Amino acid sequence: MFQQLFKSIQEKVVLTPEEMELCKTFFIPKKLRKKQMLLQEGDICIYNAFVEKGILRSFSMDEKGNEHIVQFAIEGWWITDLSSFLTNSNSIYTIEALEDSELLLLTTEAREALMDKIPMFERYQRLLLQNAYIANQARINSALTETAEEKYTNLGNAYPGIVKRVPQHMIASYLGLTPETLSRVRKQITNRI
Amino acid sequence: MFQQLFKSIQEKVVLTPEEMELCKTFFIPKKLRKKQMLLQEGDICIYNAFVEKGILRSFSMDEKGNEHIVQFAIEGWWITDLSSFLTNSNSIYTIEALEDSELLLLTTEAREALMDKIPMFERYQRLLLQNAYIANQARINSALTETAEEKYTNLGNAYPGIVKRVPQHMIASYLGLTPETLSRVRKQITNRI
DNA sequence: AAATTCTATTGATCTATGTCAAGTAAAATT
DNA sequence: AATTTTACTTGACATAGATCAATAGAATTT
Structure with missing residues (x-):
């Protein structure tokens, strides 16, 4: 305990x-x-x-x-x-x-x-x-200082445990973004690779 | 001292x-x-x-x-x-x-x-x-959670000493706004009165 | 007191992100 | 297993706030 x-x-x-x-x-x-x-x-x-x-x-x-x-x-x-x-x-x-x-x-x-x-x-x-x-x-x-994309990638680097464990729309909420915007940001990141 | x-x-x-x-x-x-x-x-x-x-x-x-x-x-x-x-x-x-x-x-x-x-x-x-x-x-x-205008009025209420004492563009910077936007926000507030 | 720098305002235009709506897949509940 | 709820994506469109540029008054510096 x-x-x-x-x-x-x-x-x-x-x-x-x-x-x-x-x-x-x-x-x-x-x-x-x-x-x-x-x-x-x-x-x-x-x-x-x-x-x-x-x-x-x-x-x-x-x-x-x-x-x-x-x-x-x-x-x-x-x-x-x-x-x-x-x-x-x-x-x-x-x-x-x-x-x-x-x-x-x-x-x-x-x-x-x-x-x-x-x-x-x-x-x-x-x-x-x-x-x-x-x-x-x-x-x-x-x-x-950061853009939506920077906020998301930096959060993922700093606290991967949280980003993996929590629904995406809650990550968006924590970052001050809408779920739609975060979805698009993620798409852009994967498209770029 | x-x-x-x-x-x-x-x-x-x-x-x-x-x-x-x-x-x-x-x-x-x-x-x-x-x-x-x-x-x-x-x-x-x-x-x-x-x-x-x-x-x-x-x-x-x-x-x-x-x-x-x-x-x-x-x-x-x-x-x-x-x-x-x-x-x-x-x-x-x-x-x-x-x-x-x-x-x-x-x-x-x-x-x-x-x-x-x-x-x-x-x-x-x-x-x-x-x-x-x-x-x-x-x-x-x-x-x-707050709009530009809410951020500005709330800051003024919470810390009038700072808002009065510091150039307006620095208040904008503290709030995450451009000086132009804060100038327009202030104009809107006074126009409304 | 003249020159320079800082500060604030305003207009025109742009853009990142939000909003609304629809559709699908996955998870949870019955 | 069927139903309901939750999660995510995508498109079309809207908007708050940013950017760029010009102006002008105050405040500092020389």
Whole structure:
């Protein structure tokens, strides 16, 4: 149940065996079937979720009913609406499982208690945030500078696991493209080879 | 020299007077004149900069020579290329002062030493990263869902200080628009009133 | 104060991507 | 196995925003 989590933690910091045992007690295991939701738009996001198995997406919906995917999370990644989670505000995002998934959940209180009791857990969280910040910065730069085709090929190079595993129209949504445009972009790429 | 910095820290955590004194010794004060650079594209970003006074931007350049602004930083904000700063890689960004500015610089080593010696400084860094993450997430969602006009009005509402203080074509660049398009968007808005 | 550079505006035209609609194949559900 | 839903593709057409070019006022620099 905790393999992926401890792998993720140990890549960044060192915990004592006692700390690891303590750590376990704070997480709530949760299974989600495909299409089940961890968070619904309008609700308050009370969990920070670590993905042990499966894949999830978070997305917002515009007035026309179009979904816009802001994040994917596969094994070893975290997902939440941080803004809603930290400020108890209503979320504008929905978080949904794209496959049957196994999660480890932290409430705000559990997360804070863990950080107070285990300083290295706070460091782990900081290091995660640094990586997420860098990834988001890169994505913003990509949105500002790249064409549809560049966005798609670069995503495929950076995260082949996600592009292979997720329906194409969701990749389009994540890149800010329509499914039709992505289909045409892919056609152009294959025609060129 | 340290007013803004301690204001920023004290909004998030509590430091003892001794810790505050210790803290000061790690920062390098630096003044930049308008148009001077803190970081040039291709160089390694060796500083994490806190803005005591003034305003800076970080931007990337595409093949056509167009600049794309990824961040502004005014008094009380931090700016760096985190990816380059943390991994000693060559930066794809340039960081430049838009007005005469006063900065407090931290090297990677100084930042790490501070976090080791003052746990609350690490917490402060984590809380900064959380806020930055939320802001970046919002910007990604904005890029995916909003029209040119919505982007502009929302930015003006969220950060009036920046929109007033910076040339219009730089606001356009930050929003991923051409200066011409932003000019037309603004005209439409005023015509409508 | 003259010269230069920067900034914003406007018009004409272009283009990348979006929209709408139809058709097929594959997957999931009953 | 049949039905329904989901996924992807393709064509025709529309449009938001980009590009190119010209102008003019402000702000800087000399």
